[in-house]
Amino acid sequence: MTDTIQDIAGDERAAILLMSLGEETAADVLKHMGAKAVQKVGAAMASLTNVPRDRMELVIDNFVEVLESQTSLGVGSDDYVRNVLVSALGEDKAGSLIDRILIGRNSKGLEALKWMETRAVAELIRHEHPQIIAIVLSYLDSDQSAEILNLLPENLRVDVMLRIASLDGIQPAALKELDEIMERQFSGAGNLKASNVGGVKVAANIINMMDGATEQALIELLREQDEVLSQRIEDLMFVFDNLADVDDRSMQRLLREVENDRLVLALKGANKTVKEKILANMSKRAAEMLTEDLEAAGPAKVSDVDAAQKEILTLARKLADEGEISLGTAAEEML
Incomplete structure (x- = not known):
């Protein structure tokens, strides 16, 4: 059952x-204070561990609603929230959060699904025809689609993924009709961005965002259903082991953005080639320290x-x- 703001104690909200x-x-x-x-x-801050994203977003949304009710502040609340979040988190980190808070609340139709809690979207579409689900997931961002796919039954995942990979665009009129269907489901009507949804690249992007065990199981099931299409998807996927093929300049640029503790954790599951590639693109001292950290890590x-590997791959794609x-080549085609 999804939490409401009333389920979260005031101290925890503040924390x-x-x-x-x-x-x-x-x-x-x-x-x-x-x-x-x-x-x-x-x-409360000291006791917090692994706060789910939807719980954090619920608290921030509530903060925005309270702020908007304080008309005596004499400031435009949208501009205030935007400036505070950018100042606190930086432009990149604040961007998606600002969109969710300031744009998402006014979005409707298909576009509104991007701002809904993942489990709610899954419940909304799980009983639709697999082709409808495929179009919806193609329209959403890959990371959100991956989370939604994880919540669907395994047999439905395979059917939907095959349909996503087989999509070759959709007529604007059909997309508009689907948008209106979604609108009637939860009242709204969105602006359609494009009719070019779906395809092998989209399928590869979505699978890339899934957790390792689910990803592997889904790929194996896809192979059983359609070996040729499954191979096309796999050819466009960029996994952690592919980092061994990244050029030295790109690897050095990527490593400047990766926190050491996340790199140590990610390398615990990496093959020898990837480890050697990463160590070769670090200073001698940094490579020695990383090696020591790996040996000391439990x-x-x-x-x-x-x-940890998914975080680094997401950063690499960004x-x-x-x-x-x-x-x-393969990853560039996917992007």
Whole structure:
């Protein structure tokens, strides 16, 4: 059952909000609070572990609603929230959050699905025809589609993924009709961005965003259903082992953005070639320290290693999108 804001204690709400703003901003806020309040919020912050994204977004959305009700502040709340979040998180990190808060609340139709909680979208579309689900997931961002796909029954995942890979665009009129269907489901009507949805690249992007175990199981099932199409999807996927093929300049650029603890965790599940590639693109001292960290690190959960690798791959794709690095032929085709 999805949490409501009433299910989250006030201390925890404050703790989540402060931790989402970063250390410096949180410290500035705490300076203006009384000792008892700081103690209570500090204790709540210390007890927080692995806060789900939807819980964090619920708290931030509530903060925005409260802020908007404070008309005596004498400021445009949209501009205020935008400036605060950019100042606290930086342009890149704040971007998607700003979109969700300031744009998402007014979105309708298919576009509104991008701003809904993942489980809610899955419940909304799970009983639709697989072709409808395929079009919807093709329209959404790959990471959101991957999360939704994880919530669907396994046999439906395969059917939907094959349909996504086989899509060769959709007529604007048909997309508009689907948008109107979604509108009637939860009241709204969105602006359609494009009719070019689906295809092998979209399927590869979505699978890339899934956790390792689910990804592998889905690929095996796809092979059983359509070996040729499955191979085309796999050819366009960019996985952690493919980092061994990235050129040295791109690898060095990527490593500048990766936190050491995440790199250590990711490398615990990497093959020898990838490890050697990464170490070769670090200074001698940095490579020695990384090697020592790897040797000293204890056992790690496969899911944690997989998550760290996905973070690095997501960062690599972002840098590739921005033209900062090259990921090689297969990945460039996918992007």
